[in-house]
Structure formats: structure tokens, C-alpha cells
Amino acid sequence: MHKRIYLCLWLFCIVGTWALLPYLYRLGLFHLDVPLWRLALGLIVEPALLFGVALWISYKIVPKTDLQPFRADHFRREVFLDGTIAGVCVGIGIYVFDQIFVRGHPWPGYYPIAWENVLPSLYGGINEEVLMRLFFFSVVYFIFFKIFGIEGRRRSYLLWTTNVIVAFAFGAAHLPALLSMESAGAAEIYWKLLYNGVASLAFGWLYWSRSLWVAMWAHFVADLIIHVFLSF
Numbered sequence: 001m002h003k004r005i006y007l008c009l010w011l012f013c014i015v016g017t018w019a020l021l022p023y024l025y026r027l028g029l030f031h032l033d034v035p036l037w038r039l040a041l042g043l044i045v046e047p048a049l050l051f052g053v054a055l056w057i058s059y060k061i062v063p064k065t066d067l068q069p070f071r072a073d074h075f076r077r078e079v080f081l082d083g084t085i086a087g088v089c090v091g092i093g094i095y096v097f098d099q100i101f102v103r104g105h106p107w108p109g110y111y112p113i114a115w116e117n118v119l120p121s122l123y124g125g126i127n128e129e130v131l132m133r134l135f136f137f138s139v140v141y142f143i144f145f146k147i148f149g150i151e152g153r154r155r156s157y158l159l160w161t162t163n164v165i166v167a168f169a170f171g172a173a174h175l176p177a178l179l180s181m182e183s184a185g186a187a188e189i190y191w192k193l194l195y196n197g198v199a200s201l202a203f204g205w206l207y208w209s210r211s212l213w214v215a216m217w218a219h220f221v222a223d224l225i226i227h228v229f230l231s232f
Contacts, residue, residue, distance in 0.1 A: 013051035019119040054135040069212035083217035091225025117227035125220030163204035170200035
């Protein structure tokens with residue numbers, strides 16, 4: 001059964017990459033005047049390979065840990081209640097933090113159409129969670145798991161250490177798009193790195209304490225709050 005789940009996630013990740021394109025196009029980070037072969041390479045081959053490798057490694061690694069990313073106990077309550085509450089809290093928290101310390105729209109001078117922000121929210125909820133939680137979190141935790149074991153309180157320490165490492169990576173992964181904007185300053189970069197890292201800690205906690213599905217839904221809801229409902 002898990003094979004089918006991984007296959008579906010792989011297909012969703014490819015589609016999720018496509019969902020990001022209108023947003024990137026309006027930001028000037030994606031151009032259509034490129035050869036067809038390069039377009040196909042970037043939209044099909046590269047995401048298929050990237051997420052294919054990440055999911056294959058996850059498929060091999062996750063069963064060797066005590067993680068249960070596909071747990072379905074109390075599915076509707078955990079995903080749609082716990083996930084929604086967590087996503088709303090993260091989304092509003094980031095928005096308030098941004099207004100207090102950065103004081104501006106996350107993309108100065110750019111006010112996108114709402115539907116263009118719904119699509120990248122899908123990318124965040126699906127693609128980023130597959131890469132950062134199902135793949136990267138699981139791999140880092142697996143390494144710690146094998147080296148230190150999980151006796152007593154050690155499991156909690158290893159999970160949070162893993163979560164912090166993934167949070168740094170998650171925050172850093174959001175910097176290239178920000179650095180492409182001419183108005184991005186050092187303070188803005190610092191604060192965005194910080195609150196993206198804090199959001200990652202929340203999603204990581206949901207991943208190991210609930211399931212991947214809860215983390216994905218919470219991430220999607222948080223992105224909707226930030227990029228759709230509070231973006232204007």
C-alpha cells in the first residue's frame with residue numbers, strides 16, 4: 001500500500017511544480033522565451049528526477065525508523081482540525097511578525113492575483129513537505145537513530161535536534177527567491193530566515209507527532225493565510 005502512496009506523492013509533486021509557474025512568471029523569475037527542450041527539462045524531467053530520488057530514498061529509510069508519516073488514526077480530526085488550527089496560527093504569526101519587524105509586503109511592488117497565490121500554496125503543502133519532512137527529516141533522523149539509538153528520553157532529543165537542523169535548511173531554502181529581489185536587505189533576510197525556521201519547527205513537530213498529512217495540510221493553510229487572505 002505504501003508503494004502506491006509514494007507513487008501518488010511523486011505525481012502530485014510534479015504537478016505541484018507546475019502550480020508554481022504562474023507565480024514565478026509574475027515575479028519575473030520564470031520566462032517562456034526558452035527552447036522547448038529546456039522547458040520540458042525544467043517542468044518534467046528535473047522535478048520527476050528530484051522527487052523520484054527523494055521519495056525512493058524515503059521509501060527505503062522511513063521503515064527503518066520509528067516514524068509513522070502515513071498514520072491515519074483520527075484522520076479527519078487531526079488533519080482538518082489540528083492541521084487547520086496549526087496552519088492558521090503559523091500563518092497569522094508570520095504575518096504579524098512580518099508587519100512588526102519587516103513592515104512590508106513580502107514581495108515589494110508586487111500585488112498578485114489571488115488565484116496565483118493559491119497555486120504556490122499547493123507547492124508549499126505538497127512539494128516542500130515531501131522534501132523537507134518526508135525526505136530530509138527522515139534521513140537526518142535515521143542517521144541519529146542508527147548512531148545513538150532511542151532509549152529513554154533520547155528519542156525526544158533526537159527528534160528536536162533533527163527538527164532544528166531541518167528548520168535551518170527550510171529557512172535557507174526560501175532565501176534565493178528573496179535575494180532575487182533588489183529591495184531585500186540584511187535585516188529582512190534575517191527575519192524571514194528566522195520565522196520560516198520557526199514555521200518549519202511547527203510543521204516538523206506535526207510530522208512526527210501526527211502524520212505527514214497533518215503537516216502538509218497545516219503548511220497549505222499557513223500559505224493560504226499569508227499569500228491569499230492577508231497579502232493585500
